[in-house]
Amino acid sequence: MTELYSDDFDEFNMCALKNQLANYIIDVHDIDNRFSNLNGLYDLSKRLVRTKKPSYYPLIFRLVKFALLLPVATASVERAFSTMKFIKNKLQSRMNDDFLSGCMVPFMKKDVFNNISADDIILSFQEMKPRRVVL
Structure with missing residues (x-):
């Protein structure tokens, strides 16, 4: 985990992390009974x-937070790439990044955009710049 987040764990922090980990294991395993019967990282973070x-x-807690965030971040990236694959198909493979981004945001945030009426979108689009045709 420390290799994935090398900016947060430099050489100095790695030495401090090893010391904190040794003290933490002694503290939690031998002294503090409140850390028995934990069911995963979520329970560990709450108990901490x-x-x-x-x-x-603090460095151990940072590692626990990173371990909890990693699956969420991975799922978000996978969802974004899946959306890109859906939007940017063979017929639309030459769209620029701004247009792709403009298509992806409403597609991924359907719950937000479902509450906006089509008339509001048309009015907003019309007010962006003068158009030849009134929508």
């Missing part, structure tokens, strides 16, 4: 916050 351990072990 409740016991105010992030102030003692």
Whole structure:
């Protein structure tokens, strides 16, 4: 995990992380019984916050946060590429980045755009610049 986030874990932080990890294992395993019977990273993060351990072990807490964010970030990227593949098919393979972005946002955020009426969109488009034809 530290290799994926090398900007956050430089050589100095890696040494500090090793020290924090050794102290954390002793603290949590041998001293603090509140960390028994955890069911994954989510429970661990909640318990860390409740016991105010992030102030003692900030680098370990950062690693836990990164581990929790990684699946969400991966799913978001996969969803974006799936949307791009759907929008940018063989018929529209030459569209520029601005147009592609303009198509992807409404497609991916359907829940937001479903609440906007077609008339509002047409009026907004019409007001962007003068058009030859009134929509």
